[in-house]
Amino acid sequence: MKKKNSYGPKRNQPGPSQPQQRVANISYTKGKKRDFGKVNGGVFVYTKPLTVGELSKAINVPVNEIIKYFFLQGKAVTINQTLDDDSIGEICLEFGYDFKKEKVVDAAHFEELEIIDDEANLCSRPPVVTIMGHVDHGKTTLIDYIRSSNVAEGEDGKITQRIGAYQKEVGGKKITFIDTPGHAAFTAMRARGASVTDIVVLVVAADDGVMPQTIEAINHAKAAGVPIIVAINKIDAPGANPRRVEEGLMAHDVISERYGGDAIVVEVSAKKGDGVEDLLEMILLQAEMLNLRANPARYAIGTVLESELDKGVGPKATLLVQNGTLTASDYVVVGEAYGKIRRMTNEYNEVVKSAGPSTPVSVIGLSAVPSAGDRFMAFPTEREAREVAEKRALEKKAATRLGSAAMTLGDLNSLITAGQVKDINVIVKADLDGTAQALKANLEKFSNDEVKVHVLAASAGAISDSDILLAEASHAIIFGFNVRPDARVRAMAEEKGIEIHLHKIIYELLDEMEAALNGLTTKAKVEKVLGQAEIRQIYKVSKVGVVGGCYVTSGCLKRDCKVRLLRDGVVIYEGKLGSLKRFKEDAKEVKEGYECGLTIEGYNDIKEGDIVEGYEMVEEGK
């Protein structure tokens, strides 16, 4: 009987044929060999300023002719004088050459290489898809359904290995699925500068609707500029209401065709498989619109999706080839490690000889375990791979941990003036959604011809680790209005160098942004958080009022310090400590790990589970 779904590669399907010849992406030359440029098909290609003498040799024009040319222009030059780009261009044109200055990227920094392939060498490549959505909306079920629907003739019994990604074939075309659902992996990759995803499939359960992580996923996809296809899942479930999902998404600018927008929406049941075929077709349609292409005839470059230390075979990694072709005997540099691939397998644990663009493969042979998100590049010779890896290791050692990529308000103005920043990404969290939206609208008004302020996310609620991840991935600044991060999130932000700016008055928040844009530093007093304590028990004491039995979870609390009371990350009261006691004794300070009793001056409505955050005002920079 022919089964309904027939996705999946055919058993004996040939892999991409091994290209006859591949071009190297970048060549490694040790030491400082002088490069005077070269003439290539009438075009003089050079990389750095040249002297008159050097240019003369490179384009085969006598020095005298060059000196004469400038002399007639009223400029006196000598043979050892260095020419700027304009002068080099002038001479080239005068003597019948076109010219081009190429940016040189050191092979040890191959991540910076911008590969521009000739049109003629480009072939279409499969889309790389990440599935995101709220917990329990059916991401894993969908991934597993697509993965295991190998029910084409002869496909039964082929079991996919979990290597981080797999490919499906639909009507002769392939789709690559990243099989770690959720946005944590997606964002972690982006934070490391690796964008592997071409299309996000947003799973939303029809019986639940748009939920917080649905919105987060939309924000992540938008920040990465990746198109979204909506899969309304669980249409078989009682209470399924796909229209409600579509309406819910509209509030987040994902507007389906039914409502006049252009978002592709497919109704599916991941459990039963209904609609999954349509979804796959829509992915291919979207991919066609994106016109995804790569050049198989170059050495591979791509990203590590997963890695582990296998006890038997050593470092093992899943690589996603993004451009070029990786073959089973290539030398690969990833991180500071290099190695000759000893074995390369696909998701069926079958040995493959070569892997073209958008293909995930599991490889062994690397000298160390790389990290997910690391970029890799294949080199034609072992010597090159080794030298590049050694140089990277040296540089890594020398690199200080300074200079984090995080964006700070303090250096915003100088970065804008230097032309290094044109887009400022901001995340807004507030106690009320209305306030968040108002702040978003006002912050976006700071956009002008030079800089654009993008509010990546604006919503109600505490500042969470997901906000920090999004900020890290997008170099964003976080503004909190009447909300606080808890100690764990604060520590995470500090570790990653993400700035969180907290405010209680709207115009102060906007003033701070304006001042930063204009390069004015506010020398006002700033608050310094002392620590946090959790209220674990409530006692009513006559004459004193309500006493909270607390445990100091981070930092310390000091007698008379200013405090704010947080419930679910939202500030519900601000004031001052009334009293602070250890056992029955007044205490000057209670440190992390100790219990204490406290009252808040003039406030009795404290509850178990509330967080008391102590702070003091200090001069900036202290």
Ligand code: GDP
């Ligand atoms: P994830 O957290 O998004 O990965 O969600 P799961 O894939 O683990 O699914 C959560 C629950 O929803 C599981 O109990 C699934 O069996 C169920 N589920 C997933 N897809 C469907 C569906 O299409 N219909 C129904 N009725 N249940 C589904």
